Amino acid sequence: MRRARWLGAAASAGLLLALVPGAATAAQPVTAGAAGSAVTAGTARTVTVGWSAPVAAVTPDGAKAYVGVIDDDSGRTTVLKVVDTATGAITTRLTLSTAPWTYVGSLAVSPDGTRLYAAVGTSRLVTVDTADDTVVADVPIPDQPRPDGYVPGTVGSLVVAPDGAGVYLAQRGPQQRYGARPGRVLAYSTAARAFTASLDLADFGVGSIVLRPNGQDAYVTTAAGLVHLATTPTSLTTVRTFTEGHGAGGSAVLGPDGSTLYGIGGSDSDYIVDTATDTVTSGFHFAPGHGSLRAPVISPDGRRLYVVSQNSGIMGPGTPFPPGPYYSSVILSYDTEAGALVPAEAVYPPSVGLTSTLSLGPDGRTLYLAGDISPTVGVRAGLDIITR
Numbered sequence: 001m002r003r004a005r006w007l008g009a010a011a012s013a014g015l016l017l018a019l020v021p022g023a024a025t026a027a028q029p030v031t032a033g034a035a036g037s038a039v040t041a042g043t044a045r046t047v048t049v050g051w052s053a054p055v056a057a058v059t060p061d062g063a064k065a066y067v068g069v070i071d072d073d074s075g076r077t078t079v080l081k082v083v084d085t086a087t088g089a090i091t092t093r094l095t096l097s098t099a100p101w102t103y104v105g106s107l108a109v110s111p112d113g114t115r116l117y118a119a120v121g122t123s124r125l126v127t128v129d130t131a132d133d134t135v136v137a138d139v140p141i142p143d144q145p146r147p148d149g150y151v152p153g154t155v156g157s158l159v160v161a162p163d164g165a166g167v168y169l170a171q172r173g174p175q176q177r178y179g180a181r182p183g184r185v186l187a188y189s190t191a192a193r194a195f196t197a198s199l200d201l202a203d204f205g206v207g208s209i210v211l212r213p214n215g216q217d218a219y220v221t222t223a224a225g226l227v228h229l230a231t232t233p234t235s236l237t238t239v240r241t242f243t244e245g246h247g248a249g250g251s252a253v254l255g256p257d258g259s260t261l262y263g264i265g266g267s268d269s270d271y272i273v274d275t276a277t278d279t280v281t282s283g284f285h286f287a288p289g290h291g292s293l294r295a296p297v298i299s300p301d302g303r304r305l306y307v308v309s310q311n312s313g314i315m316g317p318g319t320p321f322p323p324g325p326y327y328s329s330v331i332l333s334y335d336t337e338a339g340a341l342v343p344a345e346a347v348y349p350p351s352v353g354l355t356s357t358l359s360l361g362p363d364g365r366t367l368y369l370a371g372d373i374s375p376t377v378g379v380r381a382g383l384d385i386i387t388r
Contacts, residue, residue, distance in 0.1 A: 051070050112164060
C-alpha cells in the first residue's frame with residue numbers, strides 16, 4: 001500500500017517505484033486469497049497479474065476485476081485472472097488458450113454483472129458466469145475473409161447491450177506485410193450463443209465501439225471516420241459515417257445518458273459529438289503537451305473524463321534496470337462542464353508504464369489501470385488500483 005502520487009510529483013520518480021510487497025499470486029484453482037487491507041482514498045496498490053499484455057474489466061459493483069493476460073510461462077498460456085478489488089488477492093485462474101502468444105483483445109462485463117465476455121485472439125469469444133467464475137460458452141469467431149497470405153485482424157473492442165441480449169465486436173482488417181483490408185463489426189446473440197451478423201467497414205484501422213443506453217445505436221471509431229450503426233442482436237446497419245473535419249481514429253467514450261460522445265483522436269483531432277443529431281459540436285485539443293492519449297473513461301455523473309497519456313523513452317546505463325525502452329503513464333482528469341484539464345486531479349500510477357486498459361469503479365473515484373510494468377527486470381504485467 002502506498003500514497004497515490006498526484007501530477008505535481010516529479011515524473012522521473014514515477015518511473016522507478018517498486019511493486020507493492022506481497023502482491024497476490026494464484027494457483028489453479030484458487031479458493032481463497034490472502035487477506036489485506038482495503039484501498040482507501042488517496043492510496044494505490046499494484047497486483048502483479050502475469051507476464052505481459054494484460055487487459056482488464058471491472059464488475060458494475062466494483063467487487064471484482066477480470067484480467068486477461070499472458071501468464072508467467074514465456075508466452076505459452078493465456079489466462080483470465082479474477083482479482084478481489086478490496087484485498088488485491090487473485091481468487092480464480094482460468095486457462096483461455098495454450099496457443100503461444102495469444103492475446104486477449106478485449107473484455108467486457110454485462111451491465112447486470114452476470115456475464116464476462118472475452119475476445120481470445122482472433123478466433124474465439126468466451127463467456128464466463130461471474131457468479132462462480134466458470135466458462136459457460138466458448139464460440140468460434142467467424143473467420144475473416146481475406147486473400148492468401150493475410151492474417152486476421154485483432155478484436156480490439158467489444159461492448160454488451162444494456163439488456164445483455166447482444167454483444168458487438170470491433171475487429172481490425174486482415175493484413176500482411178505490405179497491405180491491409182477493411183475491418184468489420186460482428187454481432188453476437190447471447191440467447192443463441194452464435195454470431196448472427198457481420199458488417200464490413202471502410203477502413204482497416206478500427207478503434208473502439210460504444211453503445212448508447214437504448215442498445216440500438218453503436219459508434220465505431222475508424223481511420224476513415226466515426227461510424228454510426230443501428231444494432232440488434234441479429235442485424236447491423238450503417239446509419240452514417242462522419243467526421244466533419246475531425247479525425248475519428250483512436251478511442252471514444254459516451255456520457256452516462258448517451259447524449260454526448262467524446263472522441264480522442266490525438267493531435268488536434270479530438271472531438272465532441274451530439275448523438276441526437278450526429279453533429280460534431282466541438283473540436284478541441286484534449287491535452288496539449290502530453291503524449292499519446294488512450295483508454296478514455298467517464299465518471300458516473302458525467303462530470304469527469306479520464307484519459308491516459310502515454311510516453312516512452314530509453315533507459316541508459318547507470319540505473320538498476322537493463323538499458324532499453326521504458327514507458328510511463330499519467331492519468332489525466334478533464335472537467336466536462338468547464339471544458340478543461342484539472343491538473344490537481346491527475347495522477348502517476350504506481351507501477352504500470354505501458355497501458356492497455358483503464359476502468360473506473362462505480363464510486364467514480366477508483367481507477368483500475370492494466371498494463372506492463374516499466375521499467376523492470378524482465379517483463380511483468382500489473383493491475384494498479386488507485387483510489388482518488
